[in-house]
Amino acid sequence: xxxxxxxxxxxxxxxxxxVFEIGAVVTDNVGADPAKQIVHYIGQTSIWLLLLALLATPxxxxxxxRLLLKARRIIGVAAFSYGLLHLLAYSVFIxxxxxxxxxxxxxxRPYITAGMASLLLxxxxxxxxxxxxxxxxxxxxxxxxxxxxxxxxxxVVHVWWQARSDIGFALLLAxxxxxxxxxxxxxxxxxxxx
Amino acid sequence: xxxxxTPSDIPSHEITPERVYLSRRQFMGAGVALxxxxxxxxxxxxxxxxxxxxxxxxAPRSGNSGFYTAEALxxxxxxxxxxxxxxxxxxxxxxxxxAGALTTDPWSIKCHGxxxxxxxxxxxxxxxxxALEERVYRLRCVEAWSMVVxxxxxxxxxxxxxxxxxGNAKYVSFKTLARKSEMKGVRAFTSIIDWPYREGxxxxxxxxxxxxxxxxxYGKAIYPQNGAPIRxxxxxxxxxxxxxxxxxxxxxERQPETSWNMIAPREYGxxxxxxxxxSHPRWSQAKERRLPSSLFSPNRIDxxxxxxxxxxxxxxxxxxxxxxxx
Numbered sequence: 001x002x003x004x005x006x007x008x009x010x011x012x013x014x015x016x017x018x019v020f021e022i023g024a025v026v027t028d029n030v031g032a033d034p035a036k037q038i039v040h041y042i043g044q045t046s047i048w049l050l051l052l053a054l055l056a057t058p059x060x061x062x063x064x065x066r067l068l069l070k071a072r073r074i075i076g077v078a079a080f081s082y083g084l085l086h087l088l089a090y091s092v093f094i095x096x097x098x099x100x101x102x103x104x105x106x107x108x109r110p111y112i113t114a115g116m117a118s119l120l121l122x123x124x125x126x127x128x129x130x131x132x133x134x135x136x137x138x139x140x141x142x143x144x145x146x147x148x149x150x151x152x153x154x155x156v157v158h159v160w161w162q163a164r165s166d167i168g169f170a171l172l173l174a175x176x177x178x179x180x181x182x183x184x185x186x187x188x189x190x191x192x193x194x
Numbered sequence: 195x196x197x198x199x200t201p202s203d204i205p206s207h208e209i210t211p212e213r214v215y216l217s218r219r220q221f222m223g224a225g226v227a228l229x230x231x232x233x234x235x236x237x238x239x240x241x242x243x244x245x246x247x248x249x250x251x252x253a254p255r256s257g258n259s260g261f262y263t264a265e266a267l268x269x270x271x272x273x274x275x276x277x278x279x280x281x282x283x284x285x286x287x288x289x290x291x292x293a294g295a296l297t298t299d300p301w302s303i304k305c306h307g308x309x310x311x312x313x314x315x316x317x318x319x320x321x322x323x324x325a326l327e328e329r330v331y332r333l334r335c336v337e338a339w340s341m342v343v344x345x346x347x348x349x350x351x352x353x354x355x356x357x358x359x360x361g362n363a364k365y366v367s368f369k370t371l372a373r374k375s376e377m378k379g380v381r382a383f384t385s386i387i388d389w390p391y392r393e394g395x396x397x398x399x400x401x402x403x404x405x406x407x408x409x410x411x412y413g414k415a416i417y418p419q420n421g422a423p424i425r426x427x428x429x430x431x432x433x434x435x436x437x438x439x440x441x442x443x444x445x446x447e448r449q450p451e452t453s454w455n456m457i458a459p460r461e462y463g464x465x466x467x468x469x470x471x472x473s474h475p476r477w478s479q480a481k482e483r484r485l486p487s488s489l490f491s492p493n494r495i496d497x498x499x500x501x502x503x504x505x506x507x508x509x510x511x512x513x514x515x516x517x518x519x520x
Contacts, residue, residue, distance in 0.1 A: 025489070031287060032272035032486045033339060094483075096492045101478075109476055161476065165457055166284040168384030 003070055010071030014078035017045040018085075035093035042089055043115075046082035047155050049075050050122075051176055054152060058183040062192060073129045076148070080126035083119045083155075111161035114154050121151035152177055248410045250326035250346045260404050260429070260506045262330045268341035270412045272486045277419045278335065279438055280387060281370065281377040288379070289419035295376045296439070298423040307444035308363035311356065317423055321409065323356060324348035328413075329406050329427070334468045334501045336432035340482045345427050346410030351401045359397065359445050367394040367450030368426060369442030387453055393437035394450035394464065395428065396510075404429055404506055407440075430503035432466045463520040467511070468501035472520045 001009075021041055024030050030037040053075040056068035068075070095101050105112045125145055127133070134141050156177055160170040182188050253262035279289035301317040326346050334340045354366070372380050372390035380389050399405065406427040409416055416422045421438025428435050434454050444450070454462035461475050470480045479497055487493035500507050511519075 032268075032276035033286065033483070034489055035483070035487055035492055036286075036339075038489075093489055093492055096494050098494075101481075104478065108473070108478075111476060164284070165280055165387045166379070166382060166385045168284075168382065171384060 001067075006067060006070045007074060010074040013071075014049065014075060017041075017082070035089075038093060039086060039089045042082050043086040046079050046086055047152075047159065047173060049079035049082060050148070050152050050155060051173070051180065053079060054148065054177070054180045058180065061189065062183070076122075077126050077129050080119070080122040083122060087116070087119060111158055114161060115158040118151050118154040118158055121147050121154065125151070149181065247414055248326060248346050250328050250410070250413075253328040253330050253344070258505060260503050261327075263332060263342060263502075265332070265342045267330070267344060267412075268485055273341060273343055273411065274417050274419060276485060278337075278433065279379075279419055279421070280385070281372065281379045281389075281391065281439075282419070283379045283382075284385075292378055293418035293422075296371075296418040296422065297373075297376060298418065298439075301423050301441075303424070303440055304442045305357050305444075306442075307367075307446050308360040309445050310358035310360060320353065320424075324352045326410070329404075329408075329429075331404075331406075331427060331429035332501050333427075333429065333433055333436070334482055334497065336434055336462065336466070336474060336479075338477060338479065338482050338497075339487075340484050340495075340497075340501075342484075344412055345406055345408040346413065346416075347406045347408035347424075347427065349403055350405045350407050350426065351403065353407060353443075354397075354400060354445075357443075357445070362447045363445040364397050365394055365446045365448065365450055366397060366400040367392060367442075367444045367446055367452075368437045368440050369444075370437055371439045371441045386457060388456060390441075391437065391453045392451055392456075393426070393435055394452050395435070396449075397445070398510055399428070399507075402507060402510065404503060430468060430500040430507045432462075432468060434462070435466050465511075465516075465519050467507075467516065467520075468497060469499060469516055469520065470497040471499075472517050 021038065025034065025038065052068070053072050056072040056075075059065045059067075060069050091097060091102055095105070106116055107113070125147055128137060128141065128144060137144065156170065156173045159173055160167070163170045183192070255262055255264075275290045276286050277289040278286070279293060282289040282292040299317075302314050303317070303320065304314050306312045326348060328344055328346050330342065330344045332340060333343050350366075370391040371377075374381050379385060395405070406429075407424055408421070408427045409424050411417075411420060416425065418439075421436075421440075424440050425438040426436050426440065435452075449464060452462075452464055454466075455464055468479075473479050481494050482497045484493045484495055498504070
């Protein structure tokens with residue numbers, strides 16, 4: 001596959017969840033509490049995409065598959081965009097654009113503060129995701145983009161702090177992130193590549 | 195307690211003959227229908243299960259009993275498809291999808307503790323003793339959404355009077371069925387709930403005329419996802435107090451352990467009275483979304499103290515610091 005094809009495929013892929021969700025809304029398949037369904041669905045899409053972006057490097061290192069790496073910036077930008085949509089959907093559908101209420105939620109609900117922090121950490125990464133910025137920042141680009149690790153970790157915390165009795169989903173995300181981070185740790189990497 | 199109608203003040207024509215209500219035969223018929231339609235899908239089986247209508251005394255439209263509200267009812271379809279019943283999974287649509295597996299016949303409730311008439315009472319036995327009434331109540335979930343549901347049942351007080359509490363009885367504790375073979379949430383290893391699910395009330399709360407044991411909703415037998423065959427409804431408390439699919443009732447001298455309080459005591463108190471002034475540590479309780487909410491009008495309304503039942507129940511808590519006893 002050419003790079004162009006990979007990128008086209010990636011764009012189609014990352015837009016799929018949005019298309020599905022719009023379809024669900026249009027066909028009235030979002031249940032009695034559509035606000036919550038939409039907010040959760042979009043938020044979960046965001047964190048899955050973030051984990052997918054983090055899979056690109058291990059996939060190249062250990063399986064020599066470069067496919068994801070070629071689409072990594074698209075996946076990352078999509079993760080941020082879904083995060084932003086998630087915040088927007090929350091503000092419009094749940095808070096009804098009550099900004100005072102948003103301010104209160106941000107300051108008093110730790111899980112919301114965490115979600116916002118994760119999104120803010122992704123903002124500079126999304127802005128500098130173009131070829132121009134990659135060339136301009138050179139080595140600094142790689143260092144800057146290590147912000148993805150705390151962004152993902154805080155994103156998982158955002159989910160974890162909402163778990164009420166079943167921590168299954170939060171645990172799954174935490175475990176997957178743990179593995180993805182472990183595979184980047186030099187001793188583990190060296191041992192696996194020996 | 196004069197608000198409670200005992201069987202003797204209800205005209206005989208208004209009393210549901212027990213054979214009309216859940217007779218064993220009908221229940222078994224429903225069970226067969228459930229089993230037969232499991233191939234077709236859960237929606238079909240649910241429809242069969244609820245083919246039976248109930249006979250009951252409609253809620254009084256006037257007076258200040260709190261038994262009725264003129265607010266728009268939550269559509270039936272939403273009330274049976276958006277549920278918290280963690281025994282069947284933690285997603286809102288899990289109970290509707292998986293609760294069809296619940297066997298509700300035979301069903302009995304073990305009544306024990308500080309009472310003079312202990313025993314394992316079958317559902318038929320219990321239902322034969324009390325006339326059914328309709329109550330249209332607001333239901334406010336601790337997650338900040340709410341519904342308006344027409345329940346059919348009888349006051350818990352009627353059952354408690356029959357069980358005859360001893361002088362030591364100060365609290366009532368309840369237990370939900372925990373049957374691994376039929377409940378995927380009980381099987382889930384990631385669940386941190388110590389099954390069975392438990393709830394409790396102070397005896398005066400339990401004896402309050404608003405406190406209902408429901409066996410039906412929207413004029414029909416209650417669906418499994420809503421707590422079939424018998425559940426509690428305490429309209430001035432957060433929904434998690436209204437325990438579903440009850441198999442045990444015990445009167446105690448000490449305040450009983452309650453499930454959510456055991457999981458997170460800082461977040462869920464024993465009382466759990468609806469209170470817009472006391473926030474849950476993770477979200478505000480000042481407002482609620484009345485379901486179904488549509489996208490561009492989220493239907494956010496102010497939450498009322500005691501869920502709007504202050505006139506009826508505030509006196510139960512005179513002198514109590516409700517921020518401390520949340």
